Amino acid sequence: MSATLTVGVVTFPGSLDDRDAARAVTASGATAVSLWHGDTDLKGVDAVVLPGGFSYGDYLRGGAIARFSPVVAEVIRAANDGMPVLGICNGFQVLCEAHLLPGALVRNAGLRFICRDQQLTVENASTRWTSGYTEGETITIPVKHGEGRYVATADTIAELEAEGRVAFRYQGGNPNGALNDIAGITNAAGNVVGLMPHPEHAIDLLTGPSADGLTMFTSVLKSLVAA
Amino acid sequence: MTPTIDTVGNAEQTPDVEQPFAELGLKDDEYATIREILGRRPTDTELAMYSVMWSEHCSYKSSKVHLRQFADDAPTSDAMLVGMGENAGVVDVGDGLAVTFKVESHNHPSYVEPYQGAATGVGGIVRDILTMGARPIAVMDSLRFGDADAPDSRRLVPGVVAGVGGYGNCLGLPNIGGEVGFDPSYAGNPLVNALCVGVLPHHRLQLAQAKGAGNQVVLLGAKTGRDGIGGVSVLASATFEAGSETKRPSVQVGDPFTEKILIECCLELFDAGLVTGIQDLGGAGLSCATSETAGHGDGGMHINLETVPLREASMTPIEVITSESQERMLAIVEPAKVAEVLALCDKWGVIATVIGEVTDGERLVITWHGETVVDVPPRSLADDGPVYQRPVARPDDEQDALNANGSKTLPRPTTGDELRATLMRMVASPELCSRSWVTEQYDRFVLGGTVLATPNDGGLVRLGDDTTRGIALALDGNGRFTKLDPHDGAQLNLAEAYRNVACTGATPLAVTDCLNFGSPEDPGVMWQFAEATRGLAEACRELGTPVTGGNVSFYNQTGSTAINPTPVIGVLGVIDDVAKRVPSGFTAAGRQIVLLGETHDELDGSAWAWVEHGHLGGHPPAVRLDAEQALAGLLAAAARDGLIDAAHDLSEGGLAQALVEAALINGIGATVALGGDTFTALFSESSARAIVTTDAADALLATAAAQGVPAVSIGTTGGDAIEVEGEFAVSLAELRVAFEGTLPALFG
Amino acid sequence: MARVIVDVMPKPEILDPQGQAIARALPSLGFDNVTSVRQGKRFEIEVDGGDPLDVANRAAEAMLANPVIEDFTVRIED
Amino acid sequence: MARVIVDVMPKPEILDPQGQAIARALPSLGFDNVTSVRQGKRFEIEVDGGDPLDVANRAAEAMLANPVIEDFTVRIED
Ligand SMILES: Nc1ncnc2c1ncn2[C@@H]1O[C@H](COP(=O)(O)OP(=O)(O)O)[C@@H](O)[C@H]1O
Numbered sequence A: 001m002s003a004t005l006t007v008g009v010v011t012f013p014g015s016l017d018d019r020d021a022a023r024a025v026t027a028s029g030a031t032a033v034s035l036w037h038g039d040t041d042l043k044g045v046d047a048v049v050l051p052g053g054f055s056y057g058d059y060l061r062g063g064a065i066a067r068f069s070p071v072v073a074e075v076i077r078a079a080n081d082g083m084p085v086l087g088i089c090n091g092f093q094v095l096c097e098a099h100l101l102p103g104a105l106v107r108n109a110g111l112r113f114i115c116r117d118q119q120l121t122v123e124n125a126s127t128r129w130t131s132g133y134t135e136g137e138t139i140t141i142p143v144k145h146g147e148g149r150y151v152a153t154a155d156t157i158a159e160l161e162a163e164g165r166v167a168f169r170y171q172g173g174n175p176n177g178a179l180n181d182i183a184g185i186t187n188a189a190g191n192v193v194g195l196m197p198h199p200e201h202a203i204d205l206l207t208g209p210s211a212d213g214l215t216m217f218t219s220v221l222k223s224l225v226a227a
Numbered sequence B: 001m002t003p004t005i006d007t008v009g010n011a012e013q014t015p016d017v018e019q020p021f022a023e024l025g026l027k028d029d030e031y032a033t034i035r036e037i038l039g040r041r042p043t044d045t046e047l048a049m050y051s052v053m054w055s056e057h058c059s060y061k062s063s064k065v066h067l068r069q070f071a072d073d074a075p076t077s078d079a080m081l082v083g084m085g086e087n088a089g090v091v092d093v094g095d096g097l098a099v100t101f102k103v104e105s106h107n108h109p110s111y112v113e114p115y116q117g118a119a120t121g122v123g124g125i126v127r128d129i130l131t132m133g134a135r136p137i138a139v140m141d142s143l144r145f146g147d148a149d150a151p152d153s154r155r156l157v158p159g160v161v162a163g164v165g166g167y168g169n170c171l172g173l174p175n176i177g178g179e180v181g182f183d184p185s186y187a188g189n190p191l192v193n194a195l196c197v198g199v200l201p202h203h204r205l206q207l208a209q210a211k212g213a214g215n216q217v218v219l220l221g222a223k224t225g226r227d228g229i230g231g232v233s234v235l236a237s238a239t240f241e242a243g244s245e246t247k248r249p250s251v252q253v254g255d256p257f258t259e260k261i262l263i264e265c266c267l268e269l270f271d272a273g274l275v276t277g278i279q280d281l282g283g284a285g286l287s288c289a290t291s292e293t294a295g296h297g298d299g300g301m302h303i304n305l306e307t308v309p310l311r312e313a314s315m316t317p318i319e320v321i322t323s324e325s326q327e328r329m330l331a332i333v334e335p336a337k338v339a340e341v342l343a344l345c346d347k348w349g350v351i352a353t354v355i356g357e358v359t360d361g362e363r364l365v366i367t368w369h370g371e372t373v374v375d376v377p378p379r380s381l382a383d384d385g386p387v388y389q390r391p392v393a394r395p396d397d398e399q400d401a402l403n404a405n406g407s408k409t410l411p412r413p414t415t416g417d418e419l420r421a422t423l424m425r426m427v428a429s430p431e432l433c434s435r436s437w438v439t440e441q442y443d444r445f446v447l448g449g450t451v452l453a454t455p456n457d458g459g460l461v462r463l464g465d466d467t468t469r470g471i472a473l474a475l476d477g478n479g480r481f482t483k484l485d486p487h488d489g490a491q492l493n494l495a496e497a498y499r500n501v502a503c504t505g506a507t508p509l510a511v512t513d514c515l516n517f518g519s520p521e522d523p524g525v526m527w528q529f530a531e532a533t534r535g536l537a538e539a540c541r542e543l544g545t546p547v548t549g550g551n552v553s554f555y556n557q558t559g560s561t562a563i564n565p566t567p568v569i570g571v572l573g574v575i576d577d578v579a580k581r582v583p584s585g586f587t588a589a590g591r592q593i594v595l596l597g598e599t600h601d602e603l604d605g606s607a608w609a610w611v612e613h614g615h616l617g618g619h620p621p622a623v624r625l626d627a628e629q630a631l632a633g634l635l636a637a638a639a640r641d642g643l644i645d646a647a648h649d650l651s652e653g654g655l656a657q658a659l660v661e662a663a664l665i666n667g668i669g670a671t672v673a674l675g676g677d678t679f680t681a682l683f684s685e686s687s688a689r690a691i692v693t694t695d696a697a698d699a700l701l702a703t704a705a706a707q708g709v710p711a712v713s714i715g716t717t718g719g720d721a722i723e724v725e726g727e728f729a730v731s732l733a734e735l736r737v738a739f740e741g742t743l744p745a746l747f748g
Numbered sequence C, D: 001m002a003r004v005i006v007d008v009m010p011k012p013e014i015l016d017p018q019g020q021a022i023a024r025a026l027p028s029l030g031f032d033n034v035t036s037v038r039q040g041k042r043f044e045i046e047v048d049g050g051d052p053l054d055v056a057n058r059a060a061e062a063m064l065a066n067p068v069i070e071d072f073t074v075r076i077e078d
């Protein structure tokens, strides 16, 4: 039955991990549908992934230009209607710039791009994208970014913490200086999740440090079937 | 610059005008040859084109006679689809797939502006691979700097590394390996060599030819600006001198985003069969792309130069034709397909402009607002440049003294404590310490096909989602061995890259090389070059791995002192099933560690001599190509049959370094018992050796015996220390601090 | 044709690692009396038609600055 | 204590991919009359002692700007 479920993967000019995200969608059992930045409809998909990369070169700020593309307008509309949306790395930046998630991602504290296998604690296992994990579980997922330091006003941080909206936290070393070791967050409804680490690069042991990332893609499928 | 344009008509009427050919780097006789070819004096624009195309960098005038051996003596290989002479060689890897790869230098630009120099070096080699019709799938980089704590290195290392990473990361190409070296001979002249590999279905192969009169010449990509004008001749074909800053061309700035969409756009053009020829714009810009495609076609070409989209309207024809602006390609398109090409480019947001057409004449004619500024036979620019048989002379006094000064007299550690202290200093030295400060700045995951990357011996990528087939690559150079003996040193460099590929479980197939040397006008340097190329050609033939292409970088010196001669060698291998790949790190405790190959007392030119004594002299380790081949055969068989679960080659730093690296990767220690002289066993750099781990030692030793590879079990994996029985033990925690702390402490 | 300058600076309460790194590095070059550095962005934009200041203001608000982390000012180049 | 502004811009002949990316994007947001954008850096530095302009000039030359590809100007904040 899940074979009929479709997950859209958006390609902006400069998206890099779009094929990888599509591969992870396929590995989870859904059908990946590519969406182009200029598309004005979502082709009937059941969920959307905004993948990693450097949309439009990201010279200004990560995601700053991509958020104005026609397809993102549709994603915003759908997300507000409850569609599951996952933003990975650059996709997380787009979600913040588009105000689907609060806060912003700025230059890493070390001022360098960093690529490494990163341990994360799953803090919220009840979102559409994290229900397959157990709360408090440690997973290993690669990070690779130059602008991944999560910042927000003190009020926003307090609100995220109070409402349990921190989805993932860095463990065993914070790679970028993110406030409260925040690696990923969710919106209040739990359908929109953004994170800096790359679950699509952790779907098998041949090409990734673990297969822990696949759970994000299978979680959303289960939630869609249940819905 | 005269405001009026020097036309062909004008040149005919004013034969006696003085021309600044010497300032442009042309010799008297070269200028005379140009006049002879044209039957008149060249126009200003023609002169500029000849000067860049006949520069050392573009024409290979000093190296051509030596490089010929790579083709003439090449081993016969059924795998070779396109050999030397194209933008990059193409190798068949089965299943209808082919692979193309090449390494190229960007040394001098990286010294001038480390970030942009390195970035545009990556951008340039990626376009070479794209030009063959391939999708680029990975990059590697080989970097060399002066002493790690030299002020120059503080400026260059962070900039170069950020530039390699910045461009490759934004392009979405995994970096799967490379090397970083430090030696005072590179102070003031760092080496920045970048490699790219791509994959293509056989039918998508593209060639850089302009065929078919009436076909349109379309320029794709970035607008043309004043970047790097004269860069090729000025920067890469002359020695740096203090105070030469003013001669430096304006720096090329890379735009990886534009390159990314250019790649996607070109691949769609290829797949749709919309182009009949394609060439990247690199060194010498349009001069090179137009003359090479026309020269390799079947007719001539007419370019309307004023139609080239410009960043600055005030550019002169000379500037437009020699600009080295990045992220541009030149496509040859049938008239009926032009509209489709322009539409596809528009979809990607790539600027595409028809700037001329293929003609049935034999001339490359370039006009500027209707006035003819160039009218030349294209091959005279691209192929028929000067060829020099430069004087070659072994610098006997210097070389004999160097070879006579062996390492035998250096004091060696003898007690367990001394050996331990030596090991700790060596693993913490810039020479041998962890490279993760560098490699953490590179994305190795993107594209989802990376099976092995840093810190493994070789990079290994799967060729697609629907195949188990993969390719392995290693990139190696050792300027000290080559300094001691250019012939044997070059062979050892090749052997090391070959061995690294073999350690991944892949079978070595083909070679690319970047030959970094001093000034070709120095007969001693030319001797090094002649010896190195001879050694390389011989070894390639013996190992059955042809050179498919590469690059020569001369004039790497500061003042009159040349760098250590540094051939950087890339070896490509194939593996049928990437799941059989063999990593370098110990993967489990309780495995037997087997040492393959023979260890001799060979410490001249070693990391030990350098790190502990600052010594370089004597003769490099013996070259054992038969043994290398046997070792590679054994490793491939053992990987295929699942006999080994880790393999690490022994090179710089010897067995000691290999054990430390293999242990630290997954935090699994080892206990070894070394017979004979422990010092030699630990630190000798004899070639043709590797360590492997196995839980089927009997089968492995039997296979090794059958294949004639010396093999001996030296211990077992496990624990949280490295222990050399009867000598010393050191915890992994202590080793890790020493190994990993050095580069962060130096570079932040 | 008017040229407008848009200056975008990190909000005072937002950490500025680039500025801090420079402030830390300057003393080693002998610049002891530089006590603080903040790094932002400067845009020079050419506007042809419309009210240039208004156009620049709207462009900054929409895209050039991120109000969560940055403040901006706009002025005609003098 | 003086506050000095250092403006650093890419040299005119040097490619400015950042500015170009913005200039390409603005029209789609309705900013048709923005004809060109160049992006540089702005530093606010506090100098305590010495000749602030001179200090800033030397700091810019040594560290804040990359003279190979960038020009800079220095002024006391008004
Ligand atoms: N060291 C070398 N070994 C083998 N082939 C080489 C070497 N140096 C240059 N070549 C070959 O000579 C040709 C011209 O080289 P190059 O000018 O670097 O190509 P491009 O113009 O595409 O950059 C290429 O086919 C290249 O592979």
Ligand SMILES: [Mg+2]
Binding pocket: B087, B128, B131, B280, B282
């Ligand atoms: Mg080329």
